[in-house]
Amino acid sequence: MTATKRAFFELHLAVFLYGFTAILGDLIDLSATVLVWWRVLITSISLLFLIRFGQTLKGIPKKLLWEYIGIGILIGLHWITFFASIKYANASIALVCYATCSFFTSMLEPLLTKAKFKWYELALGALVIPGMALIVQSLEVNMLLGVWIGLFSTLLIALFSILNKQRIHDLDTPTLTFIEMSSAWVFISLVLPFYFYWNPELSFLPSASDWVYLIILALVCTTLALVLNLRALKHISAFASSLTYNLEPVYGIALAIFILKENKELTPTFYLGVLIILASVFSYPLLRSRLEK
Numbered sequence: 001m002t003a004t005k006r007a008f009f010e011l012h013l014a015v016f017l018y019g020f021t022a023i024l025g026d027l028i029d030l031s032a033t034v035l036v037w038w039r040v041l042i043t044s045i046s047l048l049f050l051i052r053f054g055q056t057l058k059g060i061p062k063k064l065l066w067e068y069i070g071i072g073i074l075i076g077l078h079w080i081t082f083f084a085s086i087k088y089a090n091a092s093i094a095l096v097c098y099a100t101c102s103f104f105t106s107m108l109e110p111l112l113t114k115a116k117f118k119w120y121e122l123a124l125g126a127l128v129i130p131g132m133a134l135i136v137q138s139l140e141v142n143m144l145l146g147v148w149i150g151l152f153s154t155l156l157i158a159l160f161s162i163l164n165k166q167r168i169h170d171l172d173t174p175t176l177t178f179i180e181m182s183s184a185w186v187f188i189s190l191v192l193p194f195y196f197y198w199n200p201e202l203s204f205l206p207s208a209s210d211w212v213y214l215i216i217l218a219l220v221c222t223t224l225a226l227v228l229n230l231r232a233l234k235h236i237s238a239f240a241s242s243l244t245y246n247l248e249p250v251y252g253i254a255l256a257i258f259i260l261k262e263n264k265e266l267t268p269t270f271y272l273g274v275l276i277i278l279a280s281v282f283s284y285p286l287l288r289s290r291l292e293k
Contacts, residue, residue: 004235011232011244017225019251022091023259024217025083028210031202032083033188033195035214036076038206040185042218043226047181050174050227060171067167068176072183074160080188081153089146091256095249096135097150099128099277102245104158112162120287124280131276134269161241165233173230177223250274 028035060068085094106125110117136147167176196202206214233241253274257263 007232007235008244010228011236011241012247014225014228014232015244015248016251017221017228018245019095019248019253020255021217021221021225022082022086022095022252023255024213024221025086025094026091026256026260028206028213028217029203030206030210031199032080032087033192034202034204035083036079037185037188037192038214039079039218039222040076040181040188042214043222044178044182044185046219046223047174047178051172051178064167064171065179067163068171068179069183071160071163071167072180073187074156074163075180076184076187078153078156078160079184081149081156085146085150085153087146088149089143090262091260092249092253092262093136093143093146094150094153095252095256096132096273097147098154098157098245099132099249100151100154101158101161102280103128104155105161108158109162112159113166124283124287127280127283128277131273131280134273134276137269157245161233161245164230165237165241173227177226177230181222181226247278249277 025032025035030038082094082098085097103122103125106118106121109115164176171179196204229241236244253262
């Protein structure tokens with residue numbers, strides 16, 4: 001298996017695990033901010049077993065370290081808004097919003113990296129938008145806030161993907177992931193006292209079932225998935241990876257139908273929207289290959 005093929009396999013496995021994240025987020029009773037705090041704490045602890053903490057961090061230039069810290073805060077904010085989208089709407093809707101990642105990436109990557117603008121990337125990215133519109137058009141009004149939060153969350157993950165792609169070769173994957181996860185944990189820890197001041201009725205300690213879901217969420221759907229994701233990004237462009245991320249709604253919604261029984265909320269237009277998203281995902285490698293030739 002070539003490095004590129006292995007990278008796509010690892011990326012698809014990571015995306016499948018990301019899709020399961022939404023299911024766990026719906027099952028866990030904690031608020032979005034508290035949920036993410038526990039998630040990044042457990043993830044950071046698990047990553048300590050994969051890195052040489054003292055030796056590795058000493059060799060990182062301060063400027064680069066601060067950049068990693070900033071990216072870590074970005075992923076923390078993405079997860080908070082993603083789980084908030086699930087709480088305000090449902091897992092399927094949050095995942096569908098995530099499908100706009102390729103559109104945001106196609107717009108932002110040329111601006112942030114000065115890469116050459118490619119019309120077909122924007123066209124395929126924009127193809128996701130009508131697919132999402134078909135899916136959410138029959139939503140109840142009280143779910144619309146979840147949609148807007150979900151779209152903002154997707155903008156954050158598109159930025160994360162682009163910025164990580166630029167810096168991923170400067171450090172080994174486990175150490176990079178540890179810095180980003182621990183940075184997210186420190187940032188949320190600073191915010192948490194203010195959060196509970198305004199929301200004193202919310203619970204901080206997980207229940208027995210929440211602990212089980214949190215451990216799966218942190219160790220399998222975060223630590224393992226992020227390591228696979230970051231390894232794959234070394235061989236795949238940010239836009240190609242973002243299009244693969246569009247499969248997360250497909251995997252996640254299929255799991256939501258099976259586990260959460262959310263199929264009761266789905267309509268025929270939902271399935272049409274999924275087909276459009278799949279079309280954009282599978283058209284990209286074929287179109288790119290033909291245009292390069």
